[in-house]
Amino acid sequence: MSQPKTIFEKIWDKHVVKRADGYPDAVFIDRHFIHEVTSPQAFDGLRKRSIGVFNVNRTTATADHNVPTKDQHLPIKEALSRHQVETLRKNCAEFGVELYDLGHPFQGIVHIIGPELGLTLPGMTIVCGDSHTSTHGAFGNVAFGIGTSEVEQVLATQCILQYKPKTMKIEINGKLGKGVVSKDIILYIISKISASGATGYFVEYAGDAIRSLSMEARMTICNMSIEMGARGGLIAPDETTFNYIKGRKFAPQGAAFDQAVEEWKKLRTDDGAKYDTVLTFDAADIAPMITYGTNPGMGMKVTDRIPTANELKELNEQVSFKKSLEYMGLEQGSQLLGKAIDYVFIGSCTNARIEDLREVAAMVKGKKKAAGVEVWVVPGSKQVQEQAKKEGLDKIFEAAGFELREPGCSACLGMNEDKIPAGKYCISTSNRNFEGRQGPKSRTFLASPLSAAAAAITGKVTDVREF
């Protein structure tokens, strides 16, 4: 018998085209997603070398980071943004890459459209010049974010040079409590192990609490793997995965699908396979979560008090902690519950899938947002937007005073005009609460779509269990 392997090792080893002494592995990439922000310099590199894209069939492009979420049918107003999207168009046309441009029925946030279209499949290696590529790992594949030089490598050679990361298993067992959703699970894990706790590792999420989750919920978890420093995160595929994939546009169909499923079933960690690190958590310990600081590790149960600097061991840590709270305009040891908020952002590749919108709609149906609070619902893709309309969610949002916009990254990173003004508090379903992430001097509380929806109605940080 060959040595037992983790699912990660199985996929990685299968994709190594060349392993040579003194070199990192040359790893073949099955699927490459590109977008307007991190690709222009890579295409320039190809031009300088006078080479083309290695295999255009393995490359898919969309415009998401820098696009307006209103009036997408009109030319982009801001000159630099327009130029960047036009550059993507030009590059895709010149190199023969399929582009789901603004207005295309498949356009959307790159990590939302891949799974939605069946481009993201189990067992694959997937990269994109974006750190949240880890999202795709929910399907049981090796997916990770890369820089632009690496985008160029993959365009040119369909391979990437990488050292094999260490492996970590995070197991969550037990039953989730009321009002606790997958976003809370991942915010909880990050708060426990810190924003750098998984650096150098590729994570596998396991345990019955993970198994019980829908594909959408699994994607939310894998999405934020990078927020604890991990290279990526994956979940072994199962019936939930296969059912999600079945019938999707680019997924194998008919007999080919059944055959694929047989192969995908082998994608699991062998008994006795070793991880470099194993962490176990109890689902019952997880409550609705919220972040209070300026990195995703600074999170707590929504009913907890913010820690005090004295509780931190190191002096440097204390200094960074104080700086963070000062930025957020919050007091050590205080509670966030009941804190007034100004904006609610429901969107991003973490939580802007149809299931997220449905959950929010179910919660706010027949209710109205609090006066003075601005609520943006930005669907993750054109398909999500259309589906939401089909189901009448748009009407529910409208009646609640929520603004349903057009798809894109939007206020997740504030690259387009969707910015939270300086000093304002935003409860956001996105993944990063860094200083200025949602706009210069903006203040972000990360939370689940349920917590965000509840805050939209009450106008303050709310415990969904009491809502």
Place this chain on the structure above:
Amino acid sequence: MSKEKFHKLVSPAVPIAVENIDTDQIIPARFLKATTREGFGDNLFRDWRYDGNNNPIAEFPLNNDAYTGKILVAGKNFGCGSSREHAAWAIYDYGFRVVVSSFFADIFKNNALNNAVLPVVVSDQFLNELLETIQRDPKTEVTVDLENQFISFNGKKEGFQINAYKKTCLMNGYDDIDYLLSLNKEIKEYDLTH
């Protein structure tokens, strides 16, 4: 394509004693709209360097004339967050060739190495001593010797790890694509059979 080569650097250093510096701080998203690699240095640490009216914030080390040099020294978990290579370009474009910290985020480390910026990982203790020393005496010369893999200042010295392949690339100005392009035949074969 060859890049700038790196052997040894002796220079004063600039301290930013903050932990978990994410790439959104190094280069905020609104400056990622360019389609070339140049010119990002002006916006390096933009929101820590300038206030809302574009006036330099005096306390920030990059605005303090006492601090000069090609070495940036920063708190642990440097470069976390977004994979934007623009962060490495901004650091390079500003003139830094080395970043010293006790811990780097993965993607940033790769991006730096791919852009002739050497990330040097030191112990927490060495980092703290170095930060304190530069803050006390900004003229302190720091030596970073890639060939012999050590960093030193004022007689204090610590070795650092770098993987052999990346070391060769940096010292010779090689780039990963050259190697991958040489595997073209094997890759084509793999592509056809998988």
